[in-house]
Amino acid sequence: MMMPINRPVRVVTKEGRTINGRRLNEDTFTLQLMTDQEQLITVQKSDLKEFTILKAASMPSYKDKLGPQQLSDVVAYLASLRAGRGGAGRQGGPPPGR
Numbered sequence: 112m113m114m115p116i117n118r119p120v121r122v123v124t125k126e127g128r129t130i131n132g133r134r135l136n137e138d139t140f141t142l143q144l145m146t147d148q149e150q151l152i153t154v155q156k157s158d159l160k161e162f163t164i165l166k167a168a169s170m171p172s173y174k175d176k177l178g179p180q181q182l183s184d185v186v187a188y189l190a191s192l193r194a195g196r197g198g199a200g201r202q203g204g205p206p207p208g209r
Contacts, residue, residue, distance in 0.1 A: 120144065122154060123161035130154070131165075 120134045122142065130152070136143040142162070143153045177185065 119165040121161075121163045121165060122159055124154065124158050125160045126158075127160075 118134050120132060122130050122144070124130075130144060130146055132144040132146040132152075134142065135145055135151070140156055141153050142156060142159070143151070145151055173182070
């Protein structure tokens with residue numbers, strides 16, 4: 112069974128290097144990944160100690176990047192998208208409260 116492309120994965124090399132990223136391509140001998148730092152790398156499967164398919168994609172932390180008002184605006188905007196499912200939703204524009 113083939114694993115879908117673009118799945119979040121973690122690999123550990125025999126040297127102990129841990130790489131988190133997305134699986135882009137795979138063949139019999141190699142695995143091609145886009146790392147969390149946006150680097151394209153190819154690793155030899157024979158050099159891997161561990162290969163794990165992650166259950167969820169890793170989202171960069173917003174901690175210390177958004178102020179209280181900005182965080183409130185993001186939450187309000189996301190809530191407005193959900194509310195728009197049943198009928199005429201918002202089309203573009205700034206988040207509510209702005």
